[in-house]
Amino acid sequence: MIDRRLFFNIDWVLLGAVLLLSGLGVAMIASATPAGRFSGLYLKQIYAIGLGLLGLVIALAIDYRRLADRAIVLYAASVLVLLYVMRFAPVIKETRRWIQIGSFQLQPSEFVKIAAALFVAKVFAESRLESMGLRDVLIPGAAVGILAVLIARGPDLGTAACLVPLFCAAAFLAGLRMKAVLGLLLVMLLVAGLAWPYLKDYQRTRIYTFLDPSLDPQGAGYQKIQSQIAVGSGGLLGKGYKQGSQAQLGYLPARHTDFIFSVLAEEMGFLGVVSVLGLYLLVIWRMLETAQLARDRVGAFLVAGLAATFTFQVVYNVAMVAGLVPVKGLPLPLMSYGGSSIFSSLIAVGLILNVRMRRFAN
């Protein structure tokens, strides 16, 4: 099925960096879960990576254009699955996000992101307008908005928010007029910037809780403080692998999932942080380069959408760990523990490799 020539065109740098980050993730998960009911989770993460690589190979094998041709079907399926989750999925940690398949818990929203990327890429690629105004992106925007709302009802505001950069990046590349882009950004910034200082604390809390009912400001505050302590106390060189008191004594919440980067920062220090951020930047850079090299618009939009989501997640998660943004349940792609997250991340990487290796083929 795969042409030998295509095999040589795989971006081994991107794949290598992705595997390195995943491996680092496993090591940090092992450090964050030394004993107790979470010990051994790193093994499950290794299985998930194995499964993810299988998914990556499949995503690589099928020509992305054939997948994009079925984007409408995937979109419809996404809506149906999300509706099903909303109505029938079991309540886990006060949210409906997961569906049970055998002994596996699957988080459909992670896969909806990929379907959305394909859908947006297809829609914008089909549009042959030289330049687009805000009105031209209204209908695809609404379609993605429906997905976002369905995910946010989970409630899972973090994953829902990932669809925003996905859509914006694709629309931006599709030729949304710079004036429209700037206007959009300006209006959003102005509204947020002007309103925010005038809100009282409890009003902000209300906005948070309106958007995300699972949010507990006190709990979130505790997490933020503990994460900052973990990061800051790591210093330049870190406390050493499995030596971080914040992580090892359990002061860090969600340390093997959303706050895995805190464990890294505490135990590996600033040098470790810079190295890993460098690796992420390399991955993002190669992704965006792939979009530039893509042979057609659909490939470029698809890669750009996936890269934007990936970048958003990395930046938001790391900024959250550093205490710069409110705490949200958003995992760090490739490193956080979680089967659905690693699986969908690797499939996305597979699609990006797919676009790059077929850049010369017809």
Next chain:
Amino acid sequence: MRIYEDLRVVQARLGVLQSLAVGLMTLLGIQFWNLQVVRGKTFRALAENNRSRSVTLAAPRGPLLDREGRVLVENRPSFNVLLTPEHADDLDAEVSRLARALEIGEAQIRERVARRTLFRPVVVKADAALADVAALEARHLELPAVSVDVVPLRSYPLAAAAAHALGRVGEISERQLQLPEYEGLGPGALVGQAGLESQYNRRLMGTDGFRRVIVNSRGLEVAELERQPPVDGPPLTLTLDSRLQAAMDRAFAGRAGSAVALDPRTGEILAMTSTPAYDPNQFTTGIEPALWSRLISDSGTPLMNRVIQGQYSPGSTFKLVIATAALEEGVITPSTTFYCPGYLSVYNTVFRCKAAGHGVMDVHHALTLSCNVFFYQTGIRLEIGRIAAWAKRLGLGAPTGVDLPYELAGLVPSPEWKMRIFKTPWYGGETVSVAIGQGQVGATPLQMARLAGAIANGGKLVRPHLVRSADGQPLPGMEPAEIGLKPATLEVIKSGMKAVVAEGTGWRARLPGIAVAGKTGSAQVVAKARLEKTPTAFAILPHGWFLAFAPADAPRIALAVLVEHGGSGGEAAAPVAHDILAAFFGLSRPEPGTPGVTDTEAE
């Protein structure tokens, strides 16, 4: 269809996105530099603060021993049931289960949980019974947040005996936390709240130790960094003799009042009783509010230490002061006599004595038979100024300096005092009352015991004290002070006091083979009782006093006994003194006394 689409716009705009990604990553890098390198020290301190905790190791308070080394107060191990809410999977259910297992109210537990500090265990039940501990052990799987701690608990094996001298412990109060002497102590600390426990609190407390431990986020200890063991409070050896104390308590059974016995040579207090008393064991785990309010509202004032806080009219025991003053001032000589017709009419008032009259009295016989008229006459000649001065020289009207908190001074009235307080001049008739220890004169039993001791030891005012040595070191400043009495004066007073017991009003205190010197007294409370509208006969009976020392020629014990509303001193107090003295001299059974004179004394 074009084979190659025009991707120039796309590529140009991708460049923008790449710059954006680099910019964001750089910003994040700067923030991490700021957190980890610039502010690293601050966060390292916070992390250290997070993980290590100091746990106090309470030093057991020093035991109190009697003069022979017998235990009066000690510590016993007790079980505290603790609940650490952070360890519970389902706190509500666990509280319910715990309440059932201990058979206490759920609300009580919830209230304590509500007032706790985070990650600190709450004491749900102090001094739990072994059965409770066994019940909890059996259910420990369903009670993951419950633990049992062994703590030293103050124990008073003699219960109420000498309770007022020994005192009690309790949690430090808000007010005490502000005082310099409790510096360094935190809320919840156990400190002395009365008696010696309070007076010598710092010495008894020893030095608490501590452990620095590493705790995880649930407060569970995972390792120990450092340990400083507590230093036990040193034992305090008291002057009390627990056997004499027991005899005194027995002698006092069923009576209200107080007694104190001291060694007249040193001021060492051998025994002291104040009744009604209370059991200090009830305070050690925090007294129940109902019991506390009963104790403080009880008209018998069980919390009051009457030995140092009861201020009574000394009655005829004050005649010792008048006789001493008059002999020293030369107002009378041993051979001066007055005629007693049974009353004295002076200042338009009739002052009474024994109805039949005592006839011709010298000072010796006046003491023996407690003749009022003789002392009216002597008092009038002495005048109030010299009476007050001598009363003060003999230790009245000022605290004795005993090593107990809240000692009261008593009162020696004088014209200056009356003018200051009541803004009225002194009347001559008042001097007549004061001469027989009535009126405004107020003295504590301890002051009167010291007065008896001063006559016994040849005119020295001792400083009464309860502690012999702390940790083997004798306490300083215990030297008796010379009053400056003529031997002849002492001789007259002593022989009078010997006769009081041998043939006078104090005959009930007589001992076989041992000469006892004594003086009876009655503090009239009729007027007071009428004022307070207390109609019962019991309340109208006077307080009976008895002062004594023995053996009369080489005294080893001086004693004051006061029986509230017991009747005359000879009837009410002398028998109590007899039992105490008999026990002191090892005479097991009180000898049945033979009446020497009639009971119709005038006191």
